[in-house]
Amino acid sequence: MTTELTKRPCSDSRVIQTNRVLPLDTNNLDTLFGGKLMSSIDIVASISAAKHCRSECVTASMDSVDFLKPIRQTEAVHLESFVTYTGSSSMEVFVKVIAEHLITGESKVAATSFITFVSLDENGKPKKVPAVYPETEEEKYLFHSAEDRMKVRKNRRKLSTYLAEQIEKYHF
Numbered sequence: 001m002t003t004e005l006t007k008r009p010c011s012d013s014r015v016i017q018t019n020r021v022l023p024l025d026t027n028n029l030d031t032l033f034g035g036k037l038m039s040s041i042d043i044v045a046s047i048s049a050a051k052h053c054r055s056e057c058v059t060a061s062m063d064s065v066d067f068l069k070p071i072r073q074t075e076a077v078h079l080e081s082f083v084t085y086t087g088s089s090s091m092e093v094f095v096k097v098i099a100e101h102l103i104t105g106e107s108k109v110a111a112t113s114f115i116t117f118v119s120l121d122e123n124g125k126p127k128k129v130p131a132v133y134p135e136t137e138e139e140k141y142l143f144h145s146a147e148d149r150m151k152v153r154k155n156r157r158k159l160s161t162y163l164a165e166q167i168e169k170y171h172f
Ligand SMILES: CC(C)(COP(=O)(O)OP(=O)(O)OC[C@H]1O[C@@H](n2cnc3c(N)ncnc32)[C@H](O)[C@@H]1OP(=O)(O)O)[C@@H](O)C(=O)NCCC(=O)NCCS
Pocket: 057, 058, 059, 060, 061, 086, 087, 088, 089, 090, 091, 116, 118, 126, 153, 154, 157
């Protein structure tokens, strides 16, 4: 019997978005502005999260966005995302950004990111999500390495919470 918590393959949440780099999206070096790319990453990842759990989700954290290569106006930007791992109410989404030179056809991985989303119920409380299972080699690699990233995230959350408490003492 299929229920809303039936395991789903990573491929069910796959999202692919392709953009052009327009002049207004660039920085002073004429390469894609980092904040613009981060917004696109958050958008595609949020769609992957919602496709996986079919409920409202919020971004809980962004591990990092590693801008590995600059992206120029001669390139198309392909963003690809999918849910790689789940906790009880949280989902890890991987996003890779590929820049493709439109004249030569040469492609490169320009950025990668892991983002955590939390599924919310109608009262805005964390809600259980279905588990995910990997099928391709890339999905399996990301799935099996996820627990280590989860541990780092848990630790970082504790540190961020402590830091916020200290900072609040100075302001309020
Ligand atoms: C994310 C949020 C819903 C968590 O709510 P909470 O009441 O603290 O819930 P919990 O402590 O029970 O955590 C729920 C899940 O989120 C995970 N989580 C919470 N904060 C996290 C963080 N900073 N990084 C990674 N995971 C996190 C927990 O590990 C837990 O996962 P699990 O259910 O899979 O075990 C809450 O902190 C929030 O609303 N934050 C603001 C979100 C936001 O505004 N985002 C930007 C706009 S979309």
